Structure formats: C-alpha cells, structure tokens
Amino acid sequence: MRTGMTLLIKFILTFVSAFIAFDLLLNNDISWILLLSLVAMLINYLIGDLMVLPAKGNMIASIGDGLLAAITAYIFDLLIPAFTTSWSTLLWFAILIGIAEYFFHLYLKKDEKVAP
Template sequence: MRHIKALAIKLIAVLVLSYIILGLFFNYSIGNVLTLTLLIWIVSYILGDLLLLPRTNNLTATISDFATAMILTWFYLANITYNENNLFLVSFILSIGVAIINWFFHKYMMSNVIREKESYVQTNNFHYQTEASEEISPDKSKWKKDNS
C-alpha cells in the first residue's frame, strides 16, 4: 500500500509538470504528454527510487532521475517532432522540473516508504580482515632433511 500511494503521488506530480511545460508552453498534445509522463514515471521510480535511493543518497538519486528524464524526453520528442522546437531546451527544462520534484519526493520516500529494515548496506561500511604471519620467508634450517 505504501508503494501504491507513492506511485500515485509521483504520477500526479510528473503529469502536472509535464502538462504545464510540454502542453501549455510547447504545444504538445495530451497523448504525447501522457505517454512521456508514463515513461518517465515508471523508469525513474524503478531506477531512482527503488534501486538507487536506498543504496545511496538523495543527491545521487536526483541526478539519476534528471539524466533519465533528459534522455527519455529527448529521444521521445525527437521521434515525434519535426524540428518545431529546440528539443534540447525542452528536454532540459522538463528534466530540471522532474529533478526538483524528485528531490522532495525522495525525502517522502525515505521517511514514509523505505523503512529501516529495507535499507541496504552502504558500500563504505565493509570491514576487511587479513591474515598475517610472523615470518616473511621460511627458515630453511628448520626443515627436515630427507636422508633417503
């Protein structure tokens, strides 16, 4: 139930942002806005919120969500647009907005969805144990000589 609520919050936030930026400012159709929103929503939830956020921190997951939104938006709009708009600018503006939303959404995720028992081991918490011996090289005088 926690994940369903988080998915709904993220879907609504990304859909409203995408509609404002893509629909109102750059005149993309609601079908294109909805399709792109669903792509960004699913990929960033799985990659940024479920895989990276528990293992790293908010900044790393937000940068990942920015890059994911930038790549998905750029490739999707490149396939449906005939050079009406500057695709990099549109993708960059939408990605900045998605990153800002996800910065706050990650705080919600850490406090309400991801619990302490679900957190993963940090990569810098490993404690290695090594073996050591007193001698660096063997003492040949202590070897038994074969008298055969």
C-alpha cells in the same frame, strides 16, 4: 496499497512537470504528455528509486531522475513525429523533475509503510 498511492503521487508530479515543459512551452498533445509521464515515472521508479536512491542518496538520485526523464522525452521526440522538444524544454523538464524528485525522495525515506 500504500505503494500504489505513492506511485500515483509520483505520476502526478511527473505529469505536472511534463505538462509545464511540453504543453505550456511547446503545445504538445496531452495524450503524448500522459504517455511520456507514465513511461518516465516507471523508468525513474525502477532505476532512480529502487536502485540509485538506496545506493547513492537523495541528491544523486534526484539529478539522475531529472536526466533520465529528459533522455526519455528526447527519445519520444525521436520516435514520435507528433511530439516535439527543444533543448530548453528538455532542460526545464529535467530541472522540474529533479526538484520534484528531491522532495519525493524525502517523503519516501520518512514513510516506512511504502514497500521498496
């Protein structure tokens, strides 16, 4: 149950970052932002939290999570005509995710009850 709550927190952090970058700055539809947040959260969890964080540490994992999230949003832009990005919003998204993930990883490392 603790891992589920942690993933919910990660989703909320991802959604807030995506909302700021893609709704407030570009006015994308909230349903696409929700889907992007879910996909980016899952990718960042599987790659960033389970593989990169234990092997390379918090800073590298946080930067990688930001880059992975921006790449995911860019792929969404290519595949979904109704969803748009710009270089500046992708940069903002990567920065916001990187910052959020840095502090999220600190929480993960402190909480021994969260399953890897």
